[in-house]
Amino acid sequence: MAIPRALDPTGVVLVDKPAGPSSFRIVARVRSRTGARTGHAGTLDPFATGLLVLLSGRATGMQDRFMKLDKRYLTEIDLRARTTTGDPEGDQLEEHEAPSPGALEEALDGLRGEVELPIPAVSAVKIGGERAYRLHRRGVAVEMPTRPMRVHELRLLAYEDDVARLDLLVGSGTYVRSIADALGGHCVTLRRTEIGPFHVDEADEARIVPLEHALARLAEAP
Structure with a gap:
């Protein structure tokens, strides 16, 4: 046939x-x-x-x-401001001083392994039966649920002008934007280099x- x-x-x-x-x-x-x-x-x-x-x-x-x-990413995170989406397309939520190199390393230590973090507002997760990103586009504010995320590897490649360049190997369902938000910043660039x-x-x-x-x-x- x-x-x-x-x-x-x-x-x-x-x-x-x-x-x-x-x-x-x-x-x-x-x-x-x-x-x-x-x-x-x-x-x-x-x-x-x-x-x-x-x-x-x-x-x-x-x-x-x-x-x-698993997926590997390279990202640059501006640690001076958080945004509503965890990336450059969102509205700025707050602005603050970037952490010292020592404080950043300590924060990175807390994000290795399994972590529980909020899902980004522009994700495809359904909230009340509707995709979160559609609610966000309409300006509907919702409290995003958290999810266990797995960070197998997290390396600091550079930290200059308050922007951290990271190399991450993460498990399925892990959002790099959530990691950026947990560090008090937002992704400026994001590039996926590997899938399995x-x-x-x-x-x-x-x-x-x-x-x-x-x-x-x-x-x-x-």
Whole structure:
């Protein structure tokens, strides 16, 4: 029996998302080119850049497996102000002096491992049956729930002009914007460099990695 076109081609597409377009626009662009059913293994905010793992054809049925992979990010956090969204697109909530290097290191120590942090107001989590980001766009103020988040690695790469540059490896469901907010700041830049065994340097939107090859890499990953 012939496979319906919507389920073919099957595989994984690695995309290096630029700042600006939404992840869903990238998904739609790939779907339009291939003609296949297309999903994702975790989105990025419009201001963020980096790796998107898209699932094509029958691979969309394995979305949960890919969604649960750890993710690595590089971010720059302005520690002088918090915003309503934890990123540059939100309204400023407060302004204050940035912490000393010693105080910052102490704060970072408290964010390693499993931490309980509020979910950002512009997340896709449902509040009363509606997506939080839609409530935020309408100006509806809600108290966001907290969630256990896992920070496997958190390294301070640089701290200059009150901006901290961090390298983080986090578990699924962890928001880097929540970590920025916990530090008293907001993300200025955010770039995802890895999802599980896949790296942004491999990104090629025109290439579909066969599903069996992608699954083999998952099996070989530590």
